Amino acid sequence: KDNEIVSAIPLQNGGYAFGSIKHGLLVVDHVGTNATVFDQTQGLLNSDINQVFQNDRGNLWLSLNNGVSLVNLSQSQTGVVTAQTIQSDSVEVLPFTAYIRQCEGIFDQALLFAGAYYDSVGGIQQLQPSGWPLLKFPYTYNAFRFTFSSSDFEYANDIEYLCYLEGLELDVENASWSKRTYREFTNLYWGRYTLHVFARTPEGEVSREATFSFVIETPWYESLWFTAAQVGFVFLLLFFSGVLNRVGKGEKLSETLIVLSVLIPFEYALNSMESVIGIYTSDIAFFTVLITVLISMLLHPSENFLHNLMRKIAIKKP
Structure with a gap:
């Protein structure tokens, strides 16, 4: 089971590429007589390959547990595959972090934002909150549902979250860990609030903090x-x-x-x-x-x- 092949695709030159757990990438030619193995010794981030993709240039993108690697294939007249592993300096493996994925208004089920409240640079989500203006709501609009997740997909179903709302709850010491991926707040008083979310793996690793701030405006009579x-x-x-x-x-x-x-x-x-x-x-x-x-x-x-x-x-x- 630990050595199983989890992904296999046909190559443009007639050969095949196999992605496996523990043993990296195996590339064979069209007749099956020549095989090349690529693992951490050739520059892969690790030898656990979840998926293999081939782009229109014939190169292979590998989805790994700890990121991605690009294998640049070249083809000779004999059909023997030689390869070079390229790791881009612009691709950084993000540290374990929590994400606030969605905010809904409970009164009208309005989707206030979705995806993640973070900037995206070159298609890569950053850890800095986005430059969106601070969301403000009238005092009568004071009930919200927040959905959150983390950057760890390996233990997605076992991740625990700690969530508290600054401005309503005293501090993080009064919050508790739970596998629940959403939290609802109703009948909020007017003022400024900041939602704090942490994630924790089964091994006890605690993520970087995700925050989201908003304001419920003061009513006219106050x-x-x-x-x-x-x-x-x-x-x-x-x-x-x-x-x-x-x-x-x-x-x-x-x-x-x-x-x-x-x-x-x-x-x-x-x-x-x-x-x-x-x-x-x-x-x-x-x-x-x-x-x-x-x-x-x-x-x-x-x-x-x-x-x-x-x-x-x-x-x-x-």
């Missing part, structure tokens, strides 16, 4: 201009409250405006702190309510402060 508008609205309430105090009219309306000026920032701050409170309380209802009540105790002092401030700036009518 934008800076809307936040500024809310702050401006609170100051506007305080301004009208101060005006009413100056003219000595509408005291009840002034009191209402002061209460609103306190409640609006309080609700805004409480919503912003909701995720932090959830972390420290482990989402236990009792502790969540307790912390909310403690924060609410700041309402009354804040209201008194604004009342005193308005009394100081109030101008009574003569």
Whole structure:
């Protein structure tokens, strides 16, 4: 089994070429009396040949476990084949790496990119991410499915992957290895995310890292201009409250405006702190309510402060 012939093709001169495991390439002439063996001693990268191809010039391309080799055949009048192995300096055996092959939008099954998110130079995929612009999505488009693979085809079915999404998950220490070749993320919050993928062979070799970054844009109600508008609205309430105090009219309306000026920032701050409170309380209802009540105790002092401030700036009518 270790010495089996895995590929055989007829040659243009009437001979045959056989690719084998462990014993390299065997080329025989058209009558079968002359045979030439090519292995690592003649310059092949290794002697395990998966496939043999002949191009239109009569040369042989060999698909090996660790790359490719080109065998340049020349033919004499007697039909005896002589050969020279050529290894191109421009062909580099890439190190073991992980690839992010595909990204889909779960909502509409849209194919956002496919193939691999890497540059290709001269038909050879590079390890550097491509120069594509950073992909940005609206805040309502926040569910994705990523598919990944590796450059190792020998153990393709046994490769394990480690995947985590920076911006959602804390770090790689919380991720685990799995043979699953895809990962889905749904209901992502707005912000910037980077997907990190590693591959691992059965022997324990860990690949180079593959990354892919994208942005979910901030919704309008969380934008800076809307936040500024809310702050401006609170100051506007305080301004009208101060005006009413100056003219000595509408005291009840002034009191209402002061209460609103306190409640609006309080609700805004409480919503912003909701995720932090959830972390420290482990989402236990009792502790969540307790912390909310403690924060609410700041309402009354804040209201008194604004009342005193308005009394100081109030101008009574003569």
